[in-house]
Amino acid sequence: KAGVTQTPRYLIKTRGQQVTLSCSPISGHRSVSWYQQTPGQGLQFLFEYFSETQRNKGNFPGRFSGRQFSNSRSEMNVSTLELGDSALYLCASSQGGTGGNSPLHFGNGTRLTVT
Amino acid sequence: QKEVEQNSGPLSVPEGAIASLNCTYSDRGSQSFFWYRQYSGKSPELIMSIYSNGDKEDGRFTAQLNKASQYVSLLIRDSQPSDSATYLCAVGFLGTASKLTFGTGTRLQVTL
Numbered sequence: 001k002a003g004v005t006q007t008p009r010y011l012i013k014t015r016g017q018q019v020t021l022s023c024s025p026i027s028g029h030r031s032v033s034w035y036q037q038t039p040g041q042g043l044q045f046l047f048e049y050f051s052e053t054q055r056n057k058g059n060f061p062g063r064f065s066g067r068q069f070s071n072s073r074s075e076m077n078v079s080t081l082e083l084g085d086s087a088l089y090l091c092a093s094s095q096g097g098t099g100g101n102s103p104l105h106f107g108n109g110t111r112l113t114v115t
Numbered sequence: 116q117k118e119v120e121q122n123s124g125p126l127s128v129p130e131g132a133i134a135s136l137n138c139t140y141s142d143r144g145s146q147s148f149f150w151y152r153q154y155s156g157k158s159p160e161l162i163m164s165i166y167s168n169g170d171k172e173d174g175r176f177t178a179q180l181n182k183a184s185q186y187v188s189l190l191i192r193d194s195q196p197s198d199s200a201t202y203l204c205a206v207g208f209l210g211t212a213s214k215l216t217f218g219t220g221t222r223l224q225v226t227l
Contacts, residue, residue, distance in 0.1 A: 031213050033213040033214070035217075041219075042203075042217050042218065042219035042220065043159070043203065043205075043215075043217035044217075045213075045214050045215065045216070048213040048214060055213075056213065056214040058214070090158055090159070092213070094213055102213075103149060103161050103164055104149075104161065104213060104215065105161070106151075106158040106159050106160070107158060108157070108158050109158050
């Protein structure tokens, strides 16, 4: 089975621009979650989508948004980029059950640098 | 106070020894507990999951959970140089399985 695929792997943007990141989950997985990883804060939950609906949301400003398509693929958008948005953005997929037996499988991430 | 705390390390152990990684969490209602391994420049990879008090073994790895003490640990037996990585502890709730709170990780170095 193919793993979680994220594109692009690297992005360089300037402050004020917006960016869209893409994630294709493992086949059969209906849940896609997004995390931000920085050296200082570690991994922080952004949001989760399940069946095209946002199911959970972390404590990030409204500049961070996402969506999920009918084929479970997901996109994340960050508008009005700030220097502090520079991070590794990780997408994770799971089967989506609300029980604990649906662990997350992470993609290789998109490294975003804001200059 | 951080919600999930780990010693950042590095934790250095000789090859063949047992590595013990510890994690404490603040939310007493937490229900699911995970250990992820992350190599430098790579994404996190699930090592173990544990949901009830006690030990869970998988090969060279043993996860231990003590909900009363709000403590979860990972033991790696017969440590190998390939085990050198950052180990992330993650905690969640069964109803929101994808919304995990991660510790900042413990860097493990296995020396020859």
